[in-house]
Amino acid sequence: MTKLFLYAIMSSKYVIFDLDDTLVYEIDYLKSAYRAIASLVISDKIATERLYEQMFCEYQEGRNAFEYVTKYFPHFSMEQLLRVYRNHLPVISLNEGAQDVFVFCKTQGYKIGLITDGRSVTQRNKLRALGIEALFDKIVISEEFGSSKPDLHNYEVFTEEDIKAYCYIGDNPAKDFIAPNILGWTSYCLLNKGWNIHSQDFEVAPAQQPTYIITELKELIYTL
Numbered sequence: 048m049t050k051l052f053l054y055a056i057m058s059s060k061y062v063i064f065d066l067d068d069t070l071v072y073e074i075d076y077l078k079s080a081y082r083a084i085a086s087l088v089i090s091d092k093i094a095t096e097r098l099y100e101q102m103f104c105e106y107q108e109g110r111n112a113f114e115y116v117t118k119y120f121p122h123f124s125m126e127q128l129l130r131v132y133r134n135h136l137p138v139i140s141l142n143e144g145a146q147d148v149f150v151f152c153k154t155q156g157y158k159i160g161l162i163t164d165g166r167s168v169t170q171r172n173k174l175r176a177l178g179i180e181a182l183f184d185k186i187v188i189s190e191e192f193g194s195s196k197p198d199l200h201n202y203e204v205f206t207e208e209d210i211k212a213y214c215y216i217g218d219n220p221a222k223d224f225i226a227p228n229i230l231g232w233t234s235y236c237l238l239n240k241g242w243n244i245h246s247q248d249f250e251v252a253p254a255q256q257p258t259y260i261i262t263e264l265k266e267l268i269y270t271l
Contacts, residue, residue, distance in 0.1 A: 061184075061210045062152050062271060063160035063202075065217035068243040069264075070145050071173060077244070078103065079137035081112065084128050088120050133169050137176050142237075144264035149182055151268045160205050162215075164189040164196055197225035202232075214271055216264075217257070220249055224257045234258045235267065 067073040078099075085099040102112040113128045152159050161183045163170050167190045174180040185205060189195035192204075203226075205213065213232040217223030220236060227234040236257035239247040249256070261267065 059209060059211040060155070060214065060271070061158045061160055061205055061207070061212070062214045062267075063162055063205060063216070065215075065219070065223060066161060066163035066170060066173065067165070068218045068239070068245070069216055069237050070142055070179075071139050071177060072142065072242050073244045074242055075139045076137050076173060077106065079139055080132040080135055081106075082138070083135040084116065084131050087131060088116060088123060133166055134172070136172050139173065139176055141177055141179070142264060144267075148264050148267045149179070152271070153182075155271075157271070158184045158207075158210065160184055161186045162196065162201055163187070167191045196222045199226050199229060202226040202230055216267065218243060218247065219245060220247065220251045220255050220257065222255075225255055228254055228256075235270075236260045237264060238262045 064070055067076075081102045082095075082099050085095045085102065089095045089098055098116070102115060105112040105115045113125050113132075116128060117123055117125055149159065159182055161174075163186075165188060167188050170188045170190075171180070174186075180186070187201050187204060189201070192201060194200055202215070213227070213230065214235065215224070215227040215232050216235045216237065218237045218239065224234045224236065234257040236247075236259070238260055240262075249260075259270065261270075
């Protein structure tokens with residue numbers, strides 16, 4: 048069996064990831080943005096930390112943290128704070144096990160893709176902060192692509208003639224797995240450990256259910 052034939056077998060799979068609450072926790076991005084806003088509003092380090100803590104408390108209690116800031120610092124507008132939230136380069140880290148899965152996929156010769164909803168600058172800044180933008184063979188960001196999940200086009204764009212199997216890893220049964228199910232992909236849902244910004248509801252129609260539920264990303268190494 049030639050090396051070329053072996054590589055053809057190995058590279059006949061496309062592994063495609065969601066970003067928020069799959070590869071990185073969205074709550075970590077929120078915390079990073081709140082810290083950036085607090086640093087903009089107040090220069091003193093101790094006061095900055097106190098403002099950040101109060102902003103996060105406002106969020107946890109279901110109130111608008113931006114309204115809190117503009118109430119006590121009226122020379123900053125909601126629009127200014129929103130720009131910082133969306134455009135700052137975040138201090139975030141990959142979800143546990145993600146790097147191991149990337150290494151495994153590369154070792155196997157699999158192609159790696161990303162499908163994420165959101166604004167281009169926000170999602171691109173996350174990828175750059177994580178240092179993973181160049182890892183992906185293809186990236187679909189809803190604002191850039193012109194449609195969002197569960198639109199079939201966001202998934203079909205990964206179709207290639209020599210790819211025999213597709214796997215999708217996400218976290219949201221409401222929208223992540225509808226298109227993969229239609230396309231006959233194998234899908235994995237990363238179970239919420241209580242840190243996800245959006246709730247995870249498995250009381251959905253069969254068409255929205257993932258193929259498998261995993262508790263850790265590293266499980267993919269043994270199942271892909």
